[in-house]
Amino acid sequence: MVSQMTTETHCRNGHRRTDANTYTYPGGLRWTCKTCQKKTHLAYKKERHEARGWTAGQPWGGPRVCRNGHRRTKASTYTSPSGQKQCHTCKLTTDNLYNQTR
Ligand SMILES: [Zn+2]
Ligand SMILES: [Zn+2]
Numbered sequence: 001m002v003s004q005m006t007t008e009t010h011c012r013n014g015h016r017r018t019d020a021n022t023y024t025y026p027g028g029l030r031w032t033c034k035t036c037q038k039k040t041h042l043a044y045k046k047e048r049h050e051a052r053g054w055t056a057g058q059p060w061g062g063p064r065v066c067r068n069g070h071r072r073t074k075a076s077t078y079t080s081p082s083g084q085k086q087c088h089t090c091k092l093t094t095d096n097l098y099n100q101t102r
Contacts, residue, residue, distance in 0.1 A: 011036055066090055 009017050011033030024031045066072055066087030076088040 015033050015035045021034050022031050070087050070089040078086045078088045
């Protein structure tokens, strides 16, 4: 099946082409190496996380500390109804200030 489409035996990055490692685009004219695709995807994900200051291994996907330097844990992270993540300590401080100034 694979050999009918093209005679390539390796992808452009030198991964061996097998049925399991080949993703064929609809129409069957083009194929892509799954190993490369996975690597690109992971690199992209990593890059995107680093750009936002995220580090790996944080299931809720946020910076280690908030913008005021409070350590962030899942328990101290408040999620607003609109889905925005906020530091619980900051929120309390802001609420207190707000109450004080009124
Ligand atoms: Zn490849
Ligand atoms: Zn904070």
